[in-house]
Amino acid sequence: MTTPEITPLHEDVTFHGPLSEERAARLIRGLQPLDGSHVIDVGCGWAEFLLRTLEAAPTATGTGVDRDATAIAHAQANAEARGLATRVSLHVTDVQQWQPEKPADVVIVNGATQVWGGDPLRHTENALVAARKLLNPGGRLLLGEGFWEREPTDEQLGAMPVPRDQYRTLAGLVDFAHEHGYRLIAAEQASLDEWDVFENGHALAWERWLRDNPDSEHAGDIRAKADRQRGWRLRGWRATMGLAYLTLQAP
Numbered sequence: 001m002t003t004p005e006i007t008p009l010h011e012d013v014t015f016h017g018p019l020s021e022e023r024a025a026r027l028i029r030g031l032q033p034l035d036g037s038h039v040i041d042v043g044c045g046w047a048e049f050l051l052r053t054l055e056a057a058p059t060a061t062g063t064g065v066d067r068d069a070t071a072i073a074h075a076q077a078n079a080e081a082r083g084l085a086t087r088v089s090l091h092v093t094d095v096q097q098w099q100p101e102k103p104a105d106v107v108i109v110n111g112a113t114q115v116w117g118g119d120p121l122r123h124t125e126n127a128l129v130a131a132r133k134l135l136n137p138g139g140r141l142l143l144g145e146g147f148w149e150r151e152p153t154d155e156q157l158g159a160m161p162v163p164r165d166q167y168r169t170l171a172g173l174v175d176f177a178h179e180h181g182y183r184l185i186a187a188e189q190a191s192l193d194e195w196d197v198f199e200n201g202h203a204l205a206w207e208r209w210l211r212d213n214p215d216s217e218h219a220g221d222i223r224a225k226a227d228r229q230r231g232w233r234l235r236g237w238r239a240t241m242g243l244a245y246l247t248l249q250a251p
């Protein structure tokens, strides 16, 4: 049974996470000045945030790494179309096998602390430690990471594949970053609208495919995927799990 072609996520959402264009622009402004800076985006997906950062900083360079070849191909095409190809290098690589060409002034880890693998309870710590190794002294980390907006009930925890102790409260997450040597420059969080826009876009390709292929031998599998994701969202994390955007100063 061959895998059916589902439209890639970048066709339906701008960023691979709950992030509005307005917030993205503000986060990038908060990273200025970026003159002559090198920016590394780890788990960059199709690198839309990195490309926008470079558009806002004409003398900056960037590196994006993701193991998803389709996402990186889309990133590369966009970089070329937007005249950024000479300033950005994009790599299809597992981060665990990757060595940077040079240290960064800014590291972005947005919705991607899992890229260093291992126990989910250690993902945040892995990212905080790994980012410091990628940064020049005095560099900054833009961390997009989950946290509990409110304590999840047992019922919610049973309905989503996220262990309670993977995330902290927002204050706990910021304290944890401070324990790892960073200082908080700015904190904001995704709104429920941003989450809904992202989750709706996330489900759209499956629903479109089911509408267009009702008799396919794959319909059961695709419906099961869409139903599982909808359950995680509506019975699990919606309005309970947040995504924090922390701008962090490294020592």
Ligand SMILES: C[S@@+](CC[C@H](N)C(=O)[O-])C[C@H]1O[C@@H](n2cnc3c(N)ncnc32)[C@H](O)[C@@H]1O
Binding pocket: 015, 016, 017, 042, 043, 044, 045, 046, 047, 048, 049, 065, 066, 067, 068, 071, 093, 094, 095, 096, 109, 110, 111, 112, 114, 115, 116, 117
């Ligand atoms: C939620 S997406 C975030 C993408 C991007 N940072 C953004 O905000 O649009 C997480 C990304 O991490 C990538 N990823 C997961 N594990 C990885 C690994 N071990 N090495 C490289 N990329 C990985 C996935 O392919 C995916 O693109």
